[in-house]
Amino acid sequence: MSRRALVDKAGQALVVALAVLGALPVVLVIVDIYAKGIPAIARIGLVEFLTGLPPTPLDEAGGIGPALVGTLVMAVMGAAMGIAVGFPLGVYLGAYRHERLAAVSQSFINVLVEYPTIAVGLFVYAAMSLALPAVNPVLRALLGVEVSQFSGLAGATALAIVMVPYVAIFTASAYASVGRELWEAAHAITGDEAKALFVVLRKAAWRAILASFLIGTAKIMGETAPLLFTALGNDYYYASPHEYVTGPVGAVPLLIYYMAQTNYEVQNEVAYGAAAVLITLVLAVFVLARAASRR
Amino acid sequence: MSLRVKGLTVSFGGTRVLDGVDLEVPRNAVFAVMGPSGSGKSTLLRVFNRLIEIYPDVRVEGEVYLDGADIFELDLQNLRVRVQMVFQLPNPIPNLSIYENVALGLKLNRLARSRRELEERVRRALERAQLWDEVRDRLGSPASKLSGGQQQRLVLARALAFEPEVLLMDEPTANLDPVNTAKIEELMVELKRELTIVLVTHYPPQAARVSDYVAFMYRGRIVEVGRAGEIFTRPRNELTERYVTGKI
Numbered sequence: 001m002s003r004r005a006l007v008d009k010a011g012q013a014l015v016v017a018l019a020v021l022g023a024l025p026v027v028l029v030i031v032d033i034y035a036k037g038i039p040a041i042a043r044i045g046l047v048e049f050l051t052g053l054p055p056t057p058l059d060e061a062g063g064i065g066p067a068l069v070g071t072l073v074m075a076v077m078g079a080a081m082g083i084a085v086g087f088p089l090g091v092y093l094g095a096y097r098h099e100r101l102a103a104v105s106q107s108f109i110n111v112l113v114e115y116p117t118i119a120v121g122l123f124v125y126a127a128m129s130l131a132l133p134a135v136n137p138v139l140r141a142l143l144g145v146e147v148s149q150f151s152g153l154a155g156a157t158a159l160a161i162v163m164v165p166y167v168a169i170f171t172a173s174a175y176a177s178v179g180r181e182l183w184e185a186a187h188a189i190t191g192d193e194a195k196a197l198f199v200v201l202r203k204a205a206w207r208a209i210l211a212s213f214l215i216g217t218a219k220i221m222g223e224t225a226p227l228l229f230t231a232l233g234n235d236y237y238y239a240s241p242h243e244y245v246t247g248p249v250g251a252v253p254l255l256i257y258y259m260a261q262t263n264y265e266v267q268n269e270v271a272y273g274a275a276a277v278l279i280t281l282v283l284a285v286f287v288l289a290r291a292a293s294r295r
Numbered sequence: 296m297s298l299r300v301k302g303l304t305v306s307f308g309g310t311r312v313l314d315g316v317d318l319e320v321p322r323n324a325v326f327a328v329m330g331p332s333g334s335g336k337s338t339l340l341r342v343f344n345r346l347i348e349i350y351p352d353v354r355v356e357g358e359v360y361l362d363g364a365d366i367f368e369l370d371l372q373n374l375r376v377r378v379q380m381v382f383q384l385p386n387p388i389p390n391l392s393i394y395e396n397v398a399l400g401l402k403l404n405r406l407a408r409s410r411r412e413l414e415e416r417v418r419r420a421l422e423r424a425q426l427w428d429e430v431r432d433r434l435g436s437p438a439s440k441l442s443g444g445q446q447q448r449l450v451l452a453r454a455l456a457f458e459p460e461v462l463l464m465d466e467p468t469a470n471l472d473p474v475n476t477a478k479i480e481e482l483m484v485e486l487k488r489e490l491t492i493v494l495v496t497h498y499p500p501q502a503a504r505v506s507d508y509v510a511f512m513y514r515g516r517i518v519e520v521g522r523a524g525e526i527f528t529r530p531r532n533e534l535t536e537r538y539v540t541g542k543i
Contacts, residue, residue, distance in 0.1 A: 098351045181386040184341075187349050188380045189400040189453070191371030199403060204389050 030279060037276025040269040049273055054235045054255060057264040064274045066237050070152065070249035071221060071278075074231060077156035077245070079217045082163030086216065087209070089164065090171025091197050097176055106172070113165035117158075118225035124158040125149075125229035150248040155231030159220040166219055170212030174205040207292050214289035218282045224253035233258065252278045296360075297322040297461055297491040298343060303357035305338055305347065312338045314515040316357070320461075320508070325483050325492045327506035327523070329499055331543060334512040336495040340463045343493065344378040345371060362460065376404050379454035380463040384470060385446035387438035387453070394434040396449055397421060397456050406457065420456035424448045425482060444475030451482065462486065464494045468501065480505050499539045503527050511535045 001009075041049045044061040052063025093109070096102040128149055136146045147153055178201055186200035187193075202209065227233075232248040233255070252274050259271035298320035305313040313335045320326045328336045341347040342359060345366060359366045366374055387396045397417045400406075407413035417434075421427040426448045430441070438449055447467060454462060464483070468476040483492055483505045496502050502509050502523065509526040511518045511534070519526065519535045530536040537543045 179386075181382055181384045182388070183349065184346055184380075184382060185386040185388065185450075187346055188344060188375060188382075190403045191345075191373070191375040192403070195403050200388060200399065203391055203399075206390050 033272060033275045033279055036269070036272040037274075040273035041276065043269070050277070053237075054250075054259065055264075055266045055270055057262070057267065059266055061266065062270050064252060064255055064270065064277065066234055067250035067252045067255040067274065068277070069237070070155075070231065070234065070244065070254075071252045071281075073152055073244045073249065074156045074159055074227075074251060075217060075221045077152065078159030078163060078220050079213065081156060081160035082167055082216055082220070083213055085160070086164040086167025087171055087213075088198075090168040090212070091175055091202075093168060093172035094175025095197055095201075097172070109165045109168050112161075113169060116225070117162050117223055118228065120161045121158050121226035121229040124154055124161065124226070127157075128154050128230070145242060145246050147246045148248060150230065150232035151246055152231060152244045152249040153246065155227045155249060155251065156245075158226035158230045159223060162223055162226055163216040163220045166216040167212050170215060171209055174208035174212065175201060177208070178205055211289040211293035214285050214292060218285035218289065221285065222253055222278060222282050224251075224257050227251050227254050228257075252281075296320060297362060298493070299358075299360040299363075300339075300342075301358040301360075303339070303342060303355070303359060305335070305342060305356075306354045307350065308352045312515055313342075316515075316517055318510060318517060318520065320491060320493060322491050323487055323489075324507040325487050325494055325505050326508045326510070327494045327496055327502035328510045328512060329496050329502045329538070330512035330518075331538070332497060333514075335515040336497070336512055337465050339512070340380070340465050340493060340495050343461065343463055344375055344380055346380065372404060376406065376457050377459055378461045378463060379457050379459035380465065381447070381451050381454055381467045383466040385443055385450050387441075387446050387449050389439060391438060392435045393430050393438050393441065393449060396438045397453050400453060401456055404457070416456050416458075417452075420452040421449075423455045423482075423486070424452035425478060426452055444471050444478065447471060447475065447479065448482075451479070455486075459490060461491045461493065464492060466495055466497065476501075499527070499541075511538060513538075 044052065044063060049063045050068060051065040052061075053065060054067065055062025089105070089109070093102050093106050097106070128147075128151075132147060132149065139145055139147065182201070182204050186196040186204070189200055190196050231251055231254065234248045234250040238244055238247060256271045256274050256278070259267040259274070262268065296319045298318070300316055300318040303313055303316040304311065316339060328339060330336050338347065342355060343361075343366070347353055347355060361369070361374070361377065388399065391399065394417055397420050398413055401413055401416055407416055418427060421430065426445060429445060430436075438446065441449060451467075468479050471479065480501065483494065486492060487507070494502070494506060506523045508521065509523045510520040511526065511532070513534055519530060519532045521531075526535060527539055530539060534543070
């Protein structure tokens with residue numbers, strides 16, 4: 001074998017080794033969680049695990065029902081809020097990327113995406129402290145409800161803030177990648193800039209935009225830190241659905257965080273089972289995102 | 296006159312792309328604007344529907360009238376309904392079906408009062424673009440499945456669905472094979488009975504085949520305008536003669 005071919009082979013081997021090394025931690029984490037989580041789920045049964053209450057130290061088994069409901073409620077609310085702000089922001093950043101204000105906004109968004117999410121939780125905690133004394137009397141008068149300092153709404157707001165930069169950056173990238181021909185076609189079809197951007201070009205870039213929504217949702221479903229000071233956690237179901245918005249709610253990542261730290265085996269097991277469920281949910285959303293962007 | 300241009304100057308940043316253009320485009324004719332690359336033909340076309348305004352740092356000075364009305368005073372949505380455009384590359388909207396590609400503009404501009412009228416206008420536009428027979432059984436299929444020539448006729452149908460007064464065509468056959476080029480050229484000749492066509496081309500034989508009038512542009516200025524027959528047989532300007540004989 002010539003020296004050139006030898007170097008080529010060695011280079012290829014190095015690249016493969018680095019790829020394996022990079023993927024190894026992710027694979028090990030997934031394997032470890034499923035190896036310990038699936039038996040925990042099997043011991044009580046999938047339906048019971050997904051709907052049951054978390055175990056006390058004296059119980060023999062338990063589930064993640066309230067936490068799963070909380071995660072789904074906050075993910076839906078957080079995604080709705082995050083998309084409502086992040087999508088138009090992303091359209092602006094993508095469509096007006098040559099303008100100075102858009103460039104400055106893009107810099108702020110780039111910082112926000114790296115911002116510690118626990119600080120986002122603290123910010124929402126502080127904002128709720130300031131806002132609730134003024135908002136609650138109005139809510140009580142209009143709807144007969146009050147929002148607690150710790151609530152599903154606070155948790156969803158924190159998750160929305162975490163999600164906004166992801167949606168904005170991916171949407172901006174989707175719009176920026178639309179070719180000049182389509183850009184012109186959109187504006188030739190309508191003289192209304194908003195319709196050209198939000199209808200025609202949205203349809204043109206829809207798959208990439210949908211992928212951005214899904215990736216953002218997957219990201220917030222796994223977040224723990226922003227929920228510590230906002231959703232707080234709750235081991236029980238509420239009688240009224242609106243209480244998932246107004247009262248403290250559980251979340252799967254929070255449940256894992258609390259139950260993994262105890263000295264009780266039954267709670268550690270449920271933490272592993274919950275992690276397996278969470279990983280499956282997040283992976284499913286990522287697979288959907290990949291499928292959406294590839295079709 | 297369908298379009299009248301007086302002293303039109305367009306600059307991008309500090310670069311002047313059009314320099315004092317004066318032009319009159321008669322109704323129901325194919326008016327070809329020809330010239331070498333970079334002469335400002337496509338920029339001129341994009342002034343007529345004010346598409347030029349989507350570009351940053353652009354400055355437009357001068358007057359342009361559509362059927363006697365100042366286009367810069369017209370409501371932009373109204374102007375773009377009246378002046379439609381077909382581009383060099385076929386650009387159907389991705390992820391949309393053949394039907395939706397034609398219907399979208401009508402919906403956005405509320406040009407159809409009922410679903411039945413919408414369907415009728417889509418069908419008529421596809422017929423006028425000579426595409427109906429090829430797609431009537433697969434209107435719901437993605438437009439991206441069509442061939443390049445079919446996509447360009449679909450884009451033409453999208454424009455015709457508006458029933459515009461003026462159709463701008465920016466080198467519409469530049470990426471088509473001879474068969475599809477011939478189809479588009481036949482359509483131009485047919486369509487001029489109902490509307491005015493401004494055709495940009497850098498291919499003099501095409502201008503000779505389909506146009507009634509020709510303007511020759513060079514470096515942002517109109518060098519010569521006249522009836523196609525005169526421009527190609529008895530050009531008054533030496534630059535025009537050199538261009539039509541393939542020397543520049």
